Amino acid sequence: MSSLLKLGKQSIVYGFGHFFTRFINFLLLPLYTHRLSPEEFGVVSLVYAFIAFTNIIFTHGMDVAFMRFRGMEKYNDHKKSIFSTSFIWLLFTTSVLGFTLYFFRTSIASITVGVEYVKLIQLSVGILAFDTLISLPKVLFRLENKPFKFVSVELIHVLIVLGLNVWWIGILHLDLQFILISNLIASAAVFVFVLPTIIKSLEFHFHKKWWNELFIFALPYIPSGLASILNELIDRYMIKWLVNENAVGLYSASYRLGIFMLIIVMAFKFAWQPYYLSQADKEDAPKLFARAGTYLILVTTFLFLFLSFFIEYLVRIPIYGKPIISPIYWDGLSIVPIILLAYIFLGAFLVQLPGIYIKKKNKWIPVLNGCAAVINIIINLILIPKYGYKSAAVATLAGYFTMVVLQYLVVVRFYPLYWEWKRLLRIVLVGSVLFFSWMGTGETWQIGLLNLGLFPVLLWVSGFFTQDEKQFLQSRIGLKK
Secondary structure (H helix, E strand, O other): OHHHHHHHHHHHHHHHHHHHHHHHHHOHHHHHHHHOOHHHHHHHHHHHHHHHHHHHHHHOOHHHHHHHHHHHOOOHHHHHHHHHHHHHHHHHHHHHHHHHHHHOHHHHHHHHOOHHHHHHHHHHHHHHHHHHHOHHHHHHHHHOOOHHHHHHHHHHHHHHHHHHHHHHHHHOOOOOHHHHHHHHHHHHHHHHHHHHHHHHHOOOOOOHHHHHHHHHHHOOHHHHHHHHHHHHHHHHHHHHHHOOHHHHHHHHHHHHHHHHHHHHHHHHHHHHHHHHHHHOOOOOHHHHHHHHHHHHHHHHHHHHHHHHHHHHHHOOOEEOOEEOOOHHHHHHHHHHHHHHHHHHHHHHHHHOOHHHHHOOOOOHHHHHHHHHHHHHHHHHHHHHHHHOHHHHHHHHHHHHHHHHHHHHHHHOOOOOOOOOHHHHHHHHHHHHHHHHHHHHOOOOHHHHHHHHHHHHHHHHHOOOOOHHHHHHHHHHOOOOO
């Protein structure tokens, strides 16, 4: 229990930090929806989708490999060698890829956002270069249990982006390229911030032995990462190709409202990876992992209910006489619960990852992500022409669901997965009853508030909580000394 409490505390630190950084970043959404047309916002979304996709090629799994080998290495000299080899390699590949993308910038722009936006692709190359070079120091902060440094890096980035966007887009009404320029400046500033950490950890020597192990481990993460990003972002491009940029903007604005669920899942991820690597040698590790999974599903289900019940009211909150999200973007709000549910399955995927890392079975990750991406693309091709851009959310959910189910069937063959099925079933049943009863009674905020209060009560009555958990909760709320 104590190790899980430590995981919980680390998740809370990352959670608060990630919440503040994501919330500050979220403030850009009201700015964009009030200053940009849906078509312009669609272009911005497509550029950032391109950056996310290309970032996988730039890092090509070396950050993941670095975390695995550096996290499980016992000798300090070897730790420094692992960092040096990883960073020198990324510096070299970033230079090659950066010059290549810049040379073909016009062709890339014509495929992704339109040749008239070639300047945005140029700026994207600089962003990709800096983001790649700061990836290893950020992993290092997590491995060394320095969540405050990690959060500081994130805060520096989003504060610069927010400040420059407010000035350039909100006040001066400059064009779209200044959104990318603000991001480029922020990424460069973060690189300067982590530079002392890089210099301190670097020994200016490339170790071929470590590179072989790192690269072999990282290699599957190239197709895996590409498939993962396809599953997450391909819907933007499919909406562009099958509908138009206007629909991309409407869809992307509502999709980004799922950020609150993503904050919880990513906070868990940041604390989870170092945690399960440190617990890997313990006999009861699989059961600890299962208990952590139960708690994650519990928290995310509560958040799913809260956001589903109140999202339409939250976007209408007035700021200086205007709603947070411009009314022209409200048409897409119905996709929010679907996106929230998709992120819950992403959390379940993270819970089932330890066996793949520990047993070095990472060759399965591209297969799993690839299957999810294929399902996503097929369903998009079927649904979007018939039902419109909103059906892309269903395709995303189907992709994540497929990925988790296949992952379970694969991992259980070589590593024990002890999901607490009876407890999970109680969460699902209680959450489903409350959600569908809210839908069946007019989706009012009063019923939503009542059902939200009933969630922990029904779980308590149904026998979800163990005796230890009941005693812990009672002591925390002062019911038992």
